[in-house]
Amino acid sequence: MRLIDESVMEGRHLTPEERIALQAEEIKQLWQENEQLRTQLDEWKYEVKSAELQLNLEFDELNRVTDALNRLAEYEDSGLSPEEVQELAKAKADGRLKILPVKKRAAQR
Numbered sequence: 001m002r003l004i005d006e007s008v009m010e011g012r013h014l015t016p017e018e019r020i021a022l023q024a025e026e027i028k029q030l031w032q033e034n035e036q037l038r039t040q041l042d043e044w045k046y047e048v049k050s051a052e053l054q055l056n057l058e059f060d061e062l063n064r065v066t067d068a069l070n071r072l073a074e075y076e077d078s079g080l081s082p083e084e085v086q087e088l089a090k091a092k093a094d095g096r097l098k099i100l101p102v103k104k105r106a107a108q109r
Helices: 003-009 016-078 082-094
Strands: none
Touching: none
């Protein structure tokens, strides 16, 4: 409740000087409350930014794990052993690996 309203409710009428003094005090209190609210808002903004950063980091980690799982699935789908994959990689690095085009099959009737 405003300070001026409290004085009027007590049945007391204020002089202009008292009214100005009370209004000045009320402005001071509102200013302090505003500063507290701004501080709280800044803290919330920081918390939101921190949460966004955490979510971005978790999303990046999820993407890395997903990529790794996709690469593992491709390897498993190849049916090759780790040794065979190493041999193919070495052959490719040495220039001994040639990939031939796939022959198209005749359409089945």
